Amino acid sequence: MKLVTYNVEWFDRLFNDKGNLIYDGTWSGRWDVTRAQQIDALAHVFRALDADAVMIIEAPDTSRARNGMVALETFAETFGLRAREALIGFANDTQQEIALLYDPDKFSARHSPLGSPRFDEEFRMDVDIDAHPDPIRWSKPPLEVALSTGTQTIQLIGVHAKSKAPHGATNHAEATRISISNRRKQLAQCIWLRQRVEQHLAAERPLIVMGDFNDGPGLDEYEKLFGRSSIEIVLGEGNGTQLFDPHARIALSRRLGAIPTTSRFRREGQPYLQALLDYIMVSPDIAALKPDWQIWHPFDHPACYEDIALREALLDASDHFPVMLTLPD
Numbered sequence: 001m002k003l004v005t006y007n008v009e010w011f012d013r014l015f016n017d018k019g020n021l022i023y024d025g026t027w028s029g030r031w032d033v034t035r036a037q038q039i040d041a042l043a044h045v046f047r048a049l050d051a052d053a054v055m056i057i058e059a060p061d062t063s064r065a066r067n068g069m070v071a072l073e074t075f076a077e078t079f080g081l082r083a084r085e086a087l088i089g090f091a092n093d094t095q096q097e098i099a100l101l102y103d104p105d106k107f108s109a110r111h112s113p114l115g116s117p118r119f120d121e122e123f124r125m126d127v128d129i130d131a132h133p134d135p136i137r138w139s140k141p142p143l144e145v146a147l148s149t150g151t152q153t154i155q156l157i158g159v160h161a162k163s164k165a166p167h168g169a170t171n172h173a174e175a176t177r178i179s180i181s182n183r184r185k186q187l188a189q190c191i192w193l194r195q196r197v198e199q200h201l202a203a204e205r206p207l208i209v210m211g212d213f214n215d216g217p218g219l220d221e222y223e224k225l226f227g228r229s230s231i232e233i234v235l236g237e238g239n240g241t242q243l244f245d246p247h248a249r250i251a252l253s254r255r256l257g258a259i260p261t262t263s264r265f266r267r268e269g270q271p272y273l274q275a276l277l278d279y280i281m282v283s284p285d286i287a288a289l290k291p292d293w294q295i296w297h298p299f300d301h302p303a304c305y306e307d308i309a310l311r312e313a314l315l316d317a318s319d320h321f322p323v324m325l326t327l328p329d
Helices: 035-049 068-078 172-202 222-226 230-235 246-253 302-306 308-317
Strands: 002-007 053-059 085-088 097-102 108-111 123-125 134-136 143-148 153-160 207-212 263-267 270-275 278-282 292-295 323-326
Touching (some): 002 035, 002 153, 002 278, 068 085, 134 172, 207 323, 230 246, 246 292
Antiparallel strands (some): 085 097, 207 278, 263 270, 292 323
């Protein structure tokens, strides 16, 4: 069983309002990549993955005028993918949904929100230490999925956590204030997510949390201020039951030295910036099956590097790279 998380940068811009692909030479949302080039690249990557299910981060928009599930199923049909049915949970207003594209011959899947508050609702927590609970909302509510093979059901939670970047800042002081505020909100979101994780663990449900957390151990200086990353919160701390991700474990075990990376960002006039942002965290019962994790990094993964067509496709398709979890059938 092959499960993938993949953040596809501005997937939405490759489709018109009817969900049809815009296959032409106009620019996509990717720098210096046309729509046709990005579509071809994504088709190559998805075919190479040949996954049973893909949690797509930044999936096409679902709104009054657009239907992300239609767009994804059109993409899958066009390129003959096994994972050809789409599922979206709580839609958001950012034009970047979280969606699952899966093989209906292997699974049945349903949106399975749990607990209160739901992820499309409001969570209250005092994040600015003024003794008054603050309203916390997800801009992109996590997608909760019950994925069933007929003999077993696995709970999936697809996540796109809030970016910590100080968007809108006009000076250093304002950037610092916005960054700290965003960090507080992100930690609160992940405390909320961890509460949901603990509900599944208490019920002994097999669980996989997968997606883009825009965070990781040692990623910025504000981690020192707050003492931990959101990844550590979601994985679990102290004596409680913990989730496992080998790439997170490597990153948590060292503050210096090489760590895996899942993304590569262009900076004007500067070297590319790489970071570990995408994770697949599993509950102990799934970890006991000894699954295999692979980051399809075009330069770090030998098979991806040696396959020139795949290497170039990964670079054109997105600024993130797929992370695959392979479980024994």
